[in-house]
Amino acid sequence: MASDDAVRATNDDAAQCKRFAVEKGYWQDPFITLLTQRSQNKHAPEISRGYYARVMAMRTLLQKFIKMTDGNCQVVNLGAGFDTTYWLFKSNGIKAKSFVEMDFPTVTSKKCFFIRKGEALLNAIASDEEDIQISKSEIHGQDYHLVSANLRDIKEVERKLHDCHLDKSLPTVFIAECVLVYIDSDKTKVLLNWITENFTSALFLNYEQVNMQDKFGEVMIENLKQRDCSLPGVSACASLQAQKIRFTDTGWEAADGMEMTNIYKSLPHADVHRVEKLEFMDERELLDQLFSHYCIVWAWKDPNNIGLGSIDLT
Amino acid sequence: MLCATSEQDASTQLRIIESCTKNDRVKINSKKNEILLINKKSKELNLELFNEKISEKQTIKHLGIERQDRNTPNVVNRISTARATMYSLMGAGLHGINGVNPLISYKLWRTFVIPRMLYEGAAMKMKMADGSTAVLRRNRPGTKAEMWSKWSDIAYEEMDNTLAVQQYIQQAINKDVNDVEGILNQPDGVDEGVWKYEHLRQFCMELNGLSVKLQAECNPETCTQMTATEQWIFLCAAHKTPKECPAIDYTRHTLDGAACLLNSNKYFPSRVSIKESSVAKLGSVCRRVYRIFSHAYFHHRTLFDEYENETNLCKRFTIFVTKYNLMSKENLIVPILDDQELIEGESEA
Numbered sequence: 001m002a003s004d005d006a007v008r009a010t011n012d013d014a015a016q017c018k019r020f021a022v023e024k025g026y027w028q029d030p031f032i033t034l035l036t037q038r039s040q041n042k043h044a045p046e047i048s049r050g051y052y053a054r055v056m057a058m059r060t061l062l063q064k065f066i067k068m069t070d071g072n073c074q075v076v077n078l079g080a081g082f083d084t085t086y087w088l089f090k091s092n093g094i095k096a097k098s099f100v101e102m103d104f105p106t107v108t109s110k111k112c113f114f115i116r117k118g119e120a121l122l123n124a125i126a127s128d129e130e131d132i133q134i135s136k137s138e139i140h141g142q143d144y145h146l147v148s149a150n151l152r153d154i155k156e157v158e159r160k161l162h163d164c165h166l167d168k169s170l171p172t173v174f175i176a177e178c179v180l181v182y183i184d185s186d187k188t189k190v191l192l193n194w195i196t197e198n199f200t201s202a203l204f205l206n207y208e209q210v211n212m213q214d215k216f217g218e219v220m221i222e223n224l225k226q227r228d229c230s231l232p233g234v235s236a237c238a239s240l241q242a243q244k245i246r247f248t249d250t251g252w253e254a255a256d257g258m259e260m261t262n263i264y265k266s267l268p269h270a271d272v273h274r275v276e277k278l279e280f281m282d283e284r285e286l287l288d289q290l291f292s293h294y295c296i297v298w299a300w301k302d303p304n305n306i307g308l309g310s311i312d313l314t
Numbered sequence: 315m316l317c318a319t320s321e322q323d324a325s326t327q328l329r330i331i332e333s334c335t336k337n338d339r340v341k342i343n344s345k346k347n348e349i350l351l352i353n354k355k356s357k358e359l360n361l362e363l364f365n366e367k368i369s370e371k372q373t374i375k376h377l378g379i380e381r382q383d384r385n386t387p388n389v390v391n392r393i394s395t396a397r398a399t400m401y402s403l404m405g406a407g408l409h410g411i412n413g414v415n416p417l418i419s420y421k422l423w424r425t426f427v428i429p430r431m432l433y434e435g436a437a438m439k440m441k442m443a444d445g446s447t448a449v450l451r452r453n454r455p456g457t458k459a460e461m462w463s464k465w466s467d468i469a470y471e472e473m474d475n476t477l478a479v480q481q482y483i484q485q486a487i488n489k490d491v492n493d494v495e496g497i498l499n500q501p502d503g504v505d506e507g508v509w510k511y512e513h514l515r516q517f518c519m520e521l522n523g524l525s526v527k528l529q530a531e532c533n534p535e536t537c538t539q540m541t542a543t544e545q546w547i548f549l550c551a552a553h554k555t556p557k558e559c560p561a562i563d564y565t566r567h568t569l570d571g572a573a574c575l576l577n578s579n580k581y582f583p584s585r586v587s588i589k590e591s592s593v594a595k596l597g598s599v600c601r602r603v604y605r606i607f608s609h610a611y612f613h614h615r616t617l618f619d620e621y622e623n624e625t626n627l628c629k630r631f632t633i634f635v636t637k638y639n640l641m642s643k644e645n646l647i648v649p650i651l652d653d654q655e656l657i658e659g660e661s662e663a
């Protein structure tokens with residue numbers, strides 16, 4: 001059983017790393033500074049480049065989905081932490097009917113606090129039609145919802161999504177970035193099953209560890225254990241195959257995926273080229289190791305053939 | 315009205331007006347402008363607006379008040395305005411014996427006579443938009459308080475001006491405020507959009523009454539935020555960035571905003587037919603103003619009950635929004651109807 005506090009702390013880590021990379025110029029995100037304080041920590045270029053690849057690839061997939069549905073869709077980010085995609089997309093005119101972010105209350109209450117303070121964040125949520133409604137740890141706007149729930153508790157997840165007035169017949173994408181690995185595999189199964197049983201058309205984008213059975217994986221698990229953070233979901237991260245099977249076993253029509261090594265190669269070359277000049281990296285070995293231990297897997301359920309199966313990174 | 319301390323100052327301000335009016339594409343009739351020199355010896359001024367010289371005067375009428383070059387109020391003139399206002403209201407029952415309830419007299423005096431005396435209140439001439447019906451609709455001398463505005467009823471078909479629906483609704487309310495179903499009963503021939511629109515206007519007007527009552531005990535120190543149940547705060551949308559206004563400010567700002575929207579030429583250019591695209595706005599106004607009821611109910615219960623006993627306003631509103639699907643049931647958290655309590659526990663809007 002992972003200590004939940006240690007798991008929540010992984011979000012601060014992720015947000016700090018993103019802010020650091022943004023300030024180095026890896027990608028643009030005027031909103032991340034409104035959600036995190038600057039930290040003293042420096043991060044290795046490998047880390048920033050890893051985040052760069054992940055952020056670019058996840059955004060590309062999400063954007064393809066929103067385009068395909070012409071915005072008549074919903075986005076549910078599970079374990080969203082301090083993710084800023086809603087604001088970034090909205091400021092670029094990319095909109096979905098609803099954007100839901102879900103995390104532990106300790107995380108959402110911090111986010112709530114920052115949103116209340118951050119005019120730019122509030123302004124994006126404001127709409128003519130609907131007043132913004134705020135509690136200690138939750139926010140409801142016209143197209144933005146921040147809710148607290150424990151993803152291991154499917155009843156709570158269901159109740160909180162109901163509060164967001166989601167339309168279960170609308171194409172909906174579920175996102176998990178480095179989240180499921182912290183959750184017991186059985187509980188994840190329940191969650192994945194619940195989605196396919198309740199939503200007509202759905203896409204899942206999952207970014208997390210892969211090939212965790214080698215030496216590198218062992219070291220990573222050991223490191224996290226020392227921070228009191230175990231990975232009860234790591235069994236699904238044994239291989240790309242194992243990652244896909246967890247979806248096809250829970251009612252998803254099909255799944256596909258790539259290791260980050262290949263994803264990095266598929267990113268727009270000009271931008272990758274620009275990024276590679278930002279910071280000096282004396283050897284690529286560590287970066288290659290990192291990339292081969294993370295992957296993105298996407299799974300879909302598309303009975304109405306709206307084309308979810310054709311979404312990929314090429 | 316422009317005030318300036320020097321000729322140069324005045325000239326600068328006039329240039330600002332010229333550029334603003336150009337930007338906003340409004341036209342100003344230069345000929346209708348006049349200058350009044352206050353407490354200064356008259357001297358030749360050379361001020362122009364759109365290349366027309368502005369003429370100098372000894373007295374100027376602004377918003378109906380005469381201002382003189384000594385800037386002393388024309389007391390005689392104003393008292394006579396006040397008296398005239400008073401007389402014109404007598405026809406409506408504003409007099410001692412046999413007149414309306416003294417409390418109402420006082421309110422009329424305060425709302426109509428005093429402002430006209432102090433600053434004319436040009437917009438408050440006691441005339442209705444349609445002169446002919448105004449005669450019909452006036453209260454007769456000696457009307458008792460409880461008879462105030464209980465005019466003889468006219469059927470909807472007989473009202474042919476643009477304010478017909480509004481008058482029809484007000485007539486029904488005046489007849490029996492407890493007959494909620496009757497008040498909401500849509501007469502044949504009335505467009506549903508117009509019917510909903512006019513009722514909502516009426517609700518907003520009457521909600522001002524509740525908001526005035528609320529002021530007595532709902533203040534920014536005690537109700538620092540707009541809440542109904544403890545959990546949720548509602549941000550006030552009347553600002554550039556949504557703001558955590560105190561409940562009483564939220565109430566005022568929201569009612570002002572609603573009035574503004576309902577009177578806007580953009581969304582509601584006509585009161586005879588309502589644009590399909592604007593009907594959606596009505597639901598959003600409903601959800602906003604409903605929070606005034608729910609705040610009053612959960613935080614000022616005695617006051618709410620008193621007001622509700624008199625007016626049945628929340629009950630009428632609840633039935634109205636349900637009947638026309640303007641709000642979802644789970645947002646209706648004030649248990650005002652008999653069959654409504656069931657949902658109280660689980661709702662949170």
Ligand SMILES: C[S@@+](CC[C@H](N)C(=O)[O-])C[C@H]1O[C@@H](n2cnc3c(N)ncnc32)[C@H](O)[C@@H]1O
Binds near residue numbers: 178179183
């Ligand atoms: C490594 S962070 C990633 C945050 C974010 N997805 C990102 O990519 O920046 C993992 C997040 O998952 C959340 N999380 C983990 N287990 C959870 C659970 N059982 N219920 C809700 N949130 C959970 C944590 O609170 C944390 O915010």
Ligand SMILES: [Zn+2]
Binds near residue numbers: 533536537613614
């Ligand atoms: Zn109050």
Ligand SMILES: [Zn+2]
Binds near residue numbers: 551552557559563
């Ligand atoms: Zn306000």
